[in-house]
Amino acid sequence: MSGAGGDPVAYHVSKMTDSVKSATRKPGKRERLVTAATRVLHEQGVEKTTLADIAQAAEIPVGNVYYYFKTKDQLIEAAIGAHAQHLHTMTAILEQHAATPQDRLKALVQGWVDQRDLTVSYGCPTGTLCSELGKRADGLDRVAAGVMGLLIDWVERRFAEMGRADSRELAVALVAAYQGISLLTNTFRDPELMTAEGRRLTRWIDSLA
Template sequence: MTDSESAAAVEAPRPSRSGRGGKRERLVNAAVQVFHEQGVEKTTLGDIARVADVPLGNVYYYFKTKDQLVEATVDAHCDQLGTLTAQLDRLPDPAARLEALVAGWVEQRETAARFGCPFGTLATELDKRDDGLGQVAAKVMRALLDWVESQFAQLGRSDAPALAIELVGAYQGMSVLTHTLRDPGLMAAQGERLQSWIDGIAGR
């Protein structure tokens, strides 16, 4: 698979910024964007209403509190992951799916350099709270780990759970470094190393 085919295969689902769709959908899409760019604590419902182009008063019809909107945002990330993995599952073999996943991460390196991993930053922020939202966010990370583990298992690896943690952990680590150093080239270089690592595991 070529780099362009890999990137095309896994272009991550992104919230629409077109303004189309119902008000609730627009609010959730805006929250995904603004929480990523600003963080939950710094974001107000007014910020989200402005990006969604929805009157602030209408926000409370759909979400009584910001925490309810945070939960809806986690659900949106879960839906985006489901869409992505379904797209990846159309590829011919597990190694190609994993390599395409990595290519998709690398494709978002400019965004990662500016704001960090779209979901990892949210999960880290929520984990510092004592209201249980960190556990809500954990279900998305668990779903990603489970899918990656299933790919390694299909490659016949008995250590599939450990390999899944290694791959997802490597991505989160390179996202943090890419963001901290504001260097998208770092993610590109590490992505190539992960591609070679997957090739080695697949016996290519």
């Protein structure tokens, strides 16, 4: 890991601490930087994206980035933290709008299908992140893996609630199916691949109930 604010959760805490320390601080800049980074890193990939790309998207001068983040890796880490936050929000909504474990899982799948156009263009945000960072061994790879773990854990809990003893294996299989079809949807630029696999997975979930 590369310094303080090492994990996605700690990032938000340290941000709050800073806000308390100086009341004059504009919270907009840092947040804009992270939001821009999240989007641009997804669109261009981690290794190909420069700080200039992110700074431009956030409408912030390049050199100024270093006031908010000591290194490029720390900015990437914050962007991964934003993914974790987004995932948390999404699963909370799923739990609110669907009652049974099966319905929640099927709603998750439907969400994937609804996102298919973004997947066609850039692949799954978490998946492409893990794919690139998986070739590293500097700590950032573990941070990305953490987000993927959160997703699998959530799915596993739903299968467990359905009374499945093999809930972990089923969760891994469902997320793997999504990651795989995301890759193919992006590779062949064909949203219909995601739609068709969504139908298959929905039937599969029903068959397990």
